[in-house]
Amino acid sequence: MKITGLITEYNPFHNGHQYHIEKAKELTKADYAIAVMSGDFVQRGAPALLPKHLRAEMALKAGADVVIELPVFYACASAEFFAYGAVSLLHALHCVDSLCFGSECGNLSLLKKIANIMIEEPPAYQSILQTYLRKGNPFPLARQKACADFTNDEQSASILGQPNNILGIEYIKALLRLNSSIIPSTITRLGSGYHETDLHKQFSSASAIRREIFAGSDVQTLANHVPDSVLHLLKENYQVRFPVNTDDFSLLLKYHLLCETAETLTEYVDVSAELANRIMRCRNQFLSFEQFCQLLKTKELTYSRISRALLHIILQIKKEAFAQCSEHGPFYARILGFRKESTNILSEIKKNADIPLLTKLTAQQQLSQLGQQQLQSDLFAADLYKSVLTEKFGTPFQNEYEQQIVRI
Numbered sequence: 001m002k003i004t005g006l007i008t009e010y011n012p013f014h015n016g017h018q019y020h021i022e023k024a025k026e027l028t029k030a031d032y033a034i035a036v037m038s039g040d041f042v043q044r045g046a047p048a049l050l051p052k053h054l055r056a057e058m059a060l061k062a063g064a065d066v067v068i069e070l071p072v073f074y075a076c077a078s079a080e081f082f083a084y085g086a087v088s089l090l091h092a093l094h095c096v097d098s099l100c101f102g103s104e105c106g107n108l109s110l111l112k113k114i115a116n117i118m119i120e121e122p123p124a125y126q127s128i129l130q131t132y133l134r135k136g137n138p139f140p141l142a143r144q145k146a147c148a149d150f151t152n153d154e155q156s157a158s159i160l161g162q163p164n165n166i167l168g169i170e171y172i173k174a175l176l177r178l179n180s181s182i183i184p185s186t187i188t189r190l191g192s193g194y195h196e197t198d199l200h201k202q203f204s205s206a207s208a209i210r211r212e213i214f215a216g217s218d219v220q221t222l223a224n225h226v227p228d229s230v231l232h233l234l235k236e237n238y239q240v241r242f243p244v245n246t247d248d249f250s251l252l253l254k255y256h257l258l259c260e261t262a263e264t265l266t267e268y269v270d271v272s273a274e275l276a277n278r279i280m281r282c283r284n285q286f287l288s289f290e291q292f293c294q295l296l297k298t299k300e301l302t303y304s305r306i307s308r309a310l311l312h313i314i315l316q317i318k319k320e321a322f323a324q325c326s327e328h329g330p331f332y333a334r335i336l337g338f339r340k341e342s343t344n345i346l347s348e349i350k351k352n353a354d355i356p357l358l359t360k361l362t363a364q365q366q367l368s369q370l371g372q373q374q375l376q377s378d379l380f381a382a383d384l385y386k387s388v389l390t391e392k393f394g395t396p397f398q399n400e401y402e403q404q405i406v407r408i
Contacts, residue, residue, distance in 0.1 A: 001031055001032070001095075001344070001345075001348065002028065002029060002030045002031050002032075002097050002098075003030055003031070003032045003033070003034055003095055003096050003097055003098075003345065003348075004024050004025060004028040004030035004032070004033050004034075004096070004097065004098045004099070004100050005033075005034050005035075005036065005090040005096045005098065005099045005100070005182065006020065006021065006024060006033055006034070006035045006036070006064070006099075006100060006101070007035075007036050007070075007083070007086040007087070007090075007099070007101060007167075007171065008035050008036065008037045008038075008059070009037065009038045009042050009043065009048070009206070010035075010037055010055045010056075010058060010059050011038070011042050011048050011049050011050075011055070011206050011210070012049050012050055012055065012058065012206060012209060012210070012226070012230070012234070013055060013058035013059055013062060013226065013227070013230050014203075014204060014205075014206060014209055014225055014226045014227075014230070015202055015203055015204070015225060015226060015227065016102075016189070016190060016203045016204075016205075017059070017062065018062045018063060018227050019190065019203070020100070020102055020187065021033055021035075021059075021062065021063040021064055022063060023100075023187050024100035024185075024187070025063075027100060027185055027187060028097065028098040028100055028183075028185055030097065030098065032065040032066070032342055032345050033063065033064050033065050033066075034064075034065065034066045034067075034068060034090070034093070034096060034345065035059055035064045035066070035067045035068070036068050036069075036070050036086045036089050036090060037052070037055065037056065037059065037067050037068070037069060037070060037336065038052075038069075038070050038075035038076075039052045039069045039070065039071075039072055039075055039378060039381060039382060040052050040072075040381055040382050040385035040386075041072060041075055041076050041311060041315070041381055041385070042075060042076070043075060043076065043077070043079070043082045043308075044304050044307060044308070045076060045304055045305075045306075045307030045308030045309070045310065045311045046245075046246045046307060046311070047244045047245070047246060047248065047249060047385060047388070048244065048385075049210055049213065049242055049243050049244060049245075050237070050241065050242040050243070050244070051241055051242070051244075051385065051386070051389065052069060052336060052382070053336055053337065053403060053406055054233065054237060054241055054242070056336040056337040056406050057233060057337060057406045057408065058227075058229070058230045058233055059337075060337050060338070060339055060406060060408040061227075061229040061230070061233075061408055062227045062229060062230065064339075065338065065339050065342035065345055066335065066337070066338045066339075066342060066345050066346070067335070067336045067337045067338070067406070068089065068333050068334065068335060068336065069334045069335075069336050069378070070082075070085060070086050070089065070330070071085065071325075071330050071334075071374050071375075071377070071378050072315060072317070072377050072378050072381040073085065073317060073321075073322055073325050073326065073374060073377060074086065074326075074330070076308055076311055076312065076315070076317070077269070077308070077322075077326075078270070078305075078308070079166055079167055079170050080170050080173070081326055082167075082170070083167060083170030083171050083173070083174050084170070084173075084174045084177070084326070084329065085326075085329060085330060086171075086174075087099065087171055087174035087175055087178065087180070087182075088174065088178060088328075088329025088330060089329065089330045089333060089355075090182060091175075091178050091180045091182060091329075092329065092330070092333070092353055092354045092355045093333060093349050093352065093353045093355075094352040094353055094354060095345075095348045095349055095351075095352045095353070096182055097182065097183065098182060098183045098184070098185055099171060099175070099182050099183070099184050099185070100184075100185045100186070100187065101164070101167065101168050101171055101184070101185075101186055101187075102164050102168075102186065102187055102188070102189045103162075103164045103165050103167075103168040103186045103187075103188065103189060104159075104162040104164050104165050104188070104189050105159050105162070105165055105188070106186055106187065106188030106189075107159075107186075108184065108185065108186050110155070110156075110159060111159070111165065111168050111169050111172060111186065112172055112184075113151075114147060114151075114156060114159065114160065114169050115169045115170075115172035115173045115176065116176070117147065117150065117151070118169065118173055119173055119176050119177070122150070124150060125146060125147070125150040128145075128146040128149050128150055129142055129143060129146040131146075132145050132146055136299065136300070138299065138300055138301075138302060140160070140166075140302075143160060144156075144157045144160040144161055145157060147160055164189055168184075168186055171184060172184055190203045199212060199221075199225060200225075201224070202224065202225070203225075204225040208225075209222060209225060209226070210243075213242075213243050214243060214245060219231070219234045219235050219238050220235075222234065239393060240393055240395060241389060241393065241395065244385070244388065244389065244392070246289045246290050246307070247288045247289050247290055248388050248392055249289055249314060249388060250287075250288040250289045252314050252384070252388075253286075253289050253292070253310055253313065253314055254286055256313050256314055257279065257283055257286065257313070258283075260313070261280070262276045262277050262279075262280045263276075265279060265280070265313070267318045267319060267320070268309065268312045268313050268316075268317065268318055268319065269308075269309070269312040269317050269318065269319055269322045270305060270308050270309035270312055271309045271312070271313070274300075274301075275296070275301060275306065275309060278296055278298075278301075279296065282295055282296060289307075289310065292310070293306045293307050293310065314384070315377070315380065315381050315384070316377075316380070317377060321373060321377075324370055324373075325370060325373070325374050328370070330355065330374070331355060331356075331367055331368060331370060331371030331374050331375075332355050332356045332357075332358045332364075332367060332371055332374075332375065333349065333353060333355055333356070333357050333358065334358040334375075334378070335357065335358065335359050335405055336405065336406060337405055337406025337407065337408065338405070338406075338407065338408075339407075339408045340407055340408065346359075356371075358375075359405060361375075361379075361400060361401050362401075378400075379399075379400045382399075382400045382403075383399055383400065386398060386399070
């Protein structure tokens with residue numbers, strides 16, 4: 001039995017994701033694909049467009065064999081911690097042979113070369129990086145320039161300027177840190193770029209599809225951009241379980257900001273003293289979540305960094321708890337769904353994994369204290385998301401203990 005791992009958000013699931021699953025199995029000669037997927041909140045610091053179990057169902061119907069939830073501590077973190085959490089989870093299963101990810105460059109050897117520089121941080125590279133940081137460059141840009149100077153290769157800079165390449169490098173770094181036997185592989189991303197907001201002929205980005213949905217377009221317009229099974233689920237659940245957007249959490253955010261001081265704000269992940277003071281100075285100008293992110297944005301503080309910080313405030317994710325968990329990686333593998341024909345994977349995980357396989361929340365007592373703390377953060381995030389669904393669409397509230405695993 002050969003198993004490949006995929007690290008995903010499926011926000012929402014589209015043709016490019018189906019291509020990724022099919023190509024990953026082909027490239028790695030895998031019999032099965034396990035997808036580690038963000039829950040109800042995603043890495044750019046926003047709520048997912050659709051609930052996690054609905055996205056898991058889409059993935060399973062399109063070819064994934066098992067979907068495991070990435071705990072919220074990692075799902076909403078920077079690229080480095082997002083990658084480390086997801087790779088740690090796959091590594092801890094001890095039955096995953098390979099990790100296949102999409103990248104803009106499709107050049108695994110070059111991604112490995114840059115990952116090694118980031119891991120080793122040679123003194124000459126560190127010196128160049130500090131020089132660019134002192135000049136006021138944001139860290140991502142300073143890192144791009146430093147890598148280009150250190151390698152004397154402008155291609156390195158362009159690679160570090162593209163989001164899927166960056167994540168790929170972070171996946172490789174995580175594999176190296178863990179001394180993992182999982183073999184990385186990459187496929188070239190097709191069609192629209194990650195941030196492109198216009199629909200492509202066949203392979204449109206998730207950003208473009210979200211934009212189309214938020215604009216109120218008929219879901220049928222997405223027929224050429226998502227698999228048929230996904231289109232059916234979108235039609236069935238539109239204005240019932242989605243769309244959810246960042247501004248649906250505006251009042252929750254405003255409430256939390258009114259409860260905090262500049263000092264207490266710095267207890268949350270990604271909130272620096274500079275950002276905390278800026279939040280307090282601008283708090284009376286708050287109109288909505290997205291408007292506030294734009295208002296707080298500076299040359300040094302990117303929109304994504306601010307959005308993640310504000311989301312951590314809403315989700316009550318503090319630095320102390322995050323630090324305790326982030327070095328370890330996930331303490332459990334919580335199954336969101338699986339294909340009935342692939343149940344032997346679950347047996348394989350139970351037999352080999354270092355961490356418990358959670359199919360029922362009542363089994364959480366087997367977790368360590370830190371594991372239970374991590375899980376409680378997941379449950380709080382999910383219940384908060386569903387509370388917004390209930391308020392927005394009038395759907396009955398269903399807590400996580402009542403939620404059934406998706407079986408296809």
